[in-house]
Amino acid sequence: MTWAIRRAERRDVPEILRIEETQFPEPWTRGMLIDEMSDVATRRYTVAVEEGVILGYLGVMFVLDELHVNTLGTAPAHEGRGVATALLTEAFADAGERRIARATLEVAASNTRAQRLYHRFGFAPVGVRRRYYERTGEDALIMWADLAGTSTAGPTLAP
Ligand SMILES: CC(C)(COP(=O)(O)OP(=O)(O)OC[C@H]1O[C@@H](n2cnc3c(N)ncnc32)[C@H](O)[C@@H]1OP(=O)(O)O)[C@@H](O)C(=O)NCCC(=O)NCCS
DSSP states (O other): OOOEEEEOOGGGHHHHHHHHHHHOSSOOOHHHHHHHHHOTTTEEEEEEEETTEEEEEEEEEEETTEEEEEEEEEOGGGTTSSHHHHHHHHHHHHHHHTTOOEEEEEEETTOHHHHHHHHHTTOEEEEEETTOSTTTOOOEEEEEEEOTTOTTOOOOOOO
């Protein structure tokens, strides 16, 4: 692995948005992303960087003892290299130190690749939000994971 993970900064916004716009049918706007990143009390945004290029990003939100995965994306040219796995592993290690007990997220019902990734981190589907995504009309799966005891976590092997 040749990249490093660091906290996202304002100067990273254009590159994060470029990835967001290629990877999501309903990408966040610049304003949404800046608002999110500015809320340092409850949000934690990280990027994976290789030779000055942002390969992927992760944004999480803390609500009481829960971590919410707000956004996660890897640049198409760098998918399959373990970038998202590394970003999640780093965030969950931090969550362990903050004594976060559980994690949740919504993911498009058709997005089996992301679901496999989340499954490896212990997420399981618990329900469906019908027509969650406005533009596509697609349902979202609600997934939860128990993080207790995962401060040294990496993904567990898929069965
Ligand atoms: C889902 C997404 C974040 C995954 O990012 P990624 O960086 O490619 O993820 P990883 O590389 O950590 O893991 C993905 C796959 O690569 C494999 N992989 C990981 N490291 C690898 C390596 N060094 N060599 C080869 N394969 C590897 C993993 O086993 C995994 O395999 P799978 O697809 O069969 O499950 C990315 O595809 C993406 O941005 N998708 C669009 C946006 C999205 O869906 N976001 C999440 C929804 S909220």
